[in-house]
Amino acid sequence: MSKYKIILSGGGTGGHIYPAIAIANELKSRFPNSEFLFVGAKDRMEMEKVPQAGYEIEGLWISGIQRKLTLKNLMFPFKLLASLIKARKIIKNFKPDVAIGTGGFASGPLLHVAASKKIPTLIQEQNSYAGITNKLLSKKVNKICVAYNDMERFFPKNKIIKTGNPVRQDLLEIENKTVQAKDFFKLKHGKYTLLVIGGSLGALKINELIEDKLEFFETQNTQIIWQCGKLYYQDFKFYNDLEYVQVYPFLNNMDLAYAAADVVISRAGASSVSELSIVGRPVIFIPSPNVAEDHQTKNALAIVENDAAIMIKENELDIDFENKFSQLIASQERQRKLSENIKKLALANATKEIADEVEKLLNK
Structure with a gap:
């Protein structure tokens, strides 16, 4: 050999x-x-x-x-x-x-x-x-x-x-893990689960958005797995006291996090886009505007143009977020369509x- x-x-x-x-x-x-x-x-x-x-x-x-x-x-x-x-x-x-x-x-x-x-x-x-x-x-x-x-x-x-x-091999096999994943995170089975990932180091703007919208998420019957990044964990960890919120500096079990999620909020770095295409969950992309040539927006647009995700720019979150999130949560058909379309783009x-x-x- x-x-x-x-x-x-x-x-x-x-x-x-x-x-x-x-x-x-x-x-x-x-x-x-x-x-x-x-x-x-x-x-x-x-x-x-x-x-x-x-x-x-x-x-x-x-x-x-x-x-x-x-x-x-x-x-x-x-x-x-x-x-x-x-x-x-x-x-x-x-x-x-x-x-x-x-x-x-x-x-x-x-x-x-x-x-x-x-x-x-x-x-x-x-x-x-x-x-x-x-x-x-x-x-x-x-x-x-x-x-x-x-x-x-x-x-x-x-x-x-x-x-x-390349993506982690365990992400190719999440379809039958939903019940296991919800139990792993001790989630309620009758609620929507939102997974928030701002990148491995975290994203301040996304963290501030989630913090600001916590009461709104509660009205939407939504529980949250929130990877805030280790740079920001000390600022947001006390929200673990809320029954429907789990805050993590970093998620090591990403296969189970994706399997548990009904909807994902994410940056649009290349690896995140590739992973999300493979796991096929409905996604709201919030691209970072602070990267070379605004490439995260370009990454996200390549998905949005195929009716495979939703994108909200950072400077439009105040106007658009609650409306777009509640519309997505309310429509099983829209969630199914986004899932199907993003999976078609997966390599x-x-x-x-x-x-x-x-x-x-x-x-x-």
């Missing part, structure tokens, strides 16, 4: 970490004797989440460039140089057969070094608007797996393979297809 050394890098947010873990899990099932090593950014959430998934990880001293002049920006050249030196050392010691990057700060130095050493390299871009790290790497790597059409705007056309975004085999491309690189 083939035994490989596989190195993966991606992090900063769950949107980069979980695709990398999903790819690693798929490759591990194909090559169980292989060695895996992750490389992340020190002090970021991958240093906790990757070991929880059962993999070793090394940290680089790296962070992104801030949009305004700060001390962190002045430190960036030193961090980059230190990270390149450490990445070179990691590559030299581990001797990988292939290097895989899923975006985020740490993947830049690692994939740059791997490509310069002629190690086969693959990157995966989750968004409809490519991140700066992947744009810089695209000229050097062998293959680029994407989730959207028209990505030749950012990458060499001959390297692009459209696969979709459920993304993880396997990316692993196929990695396998081709390994067998070259």
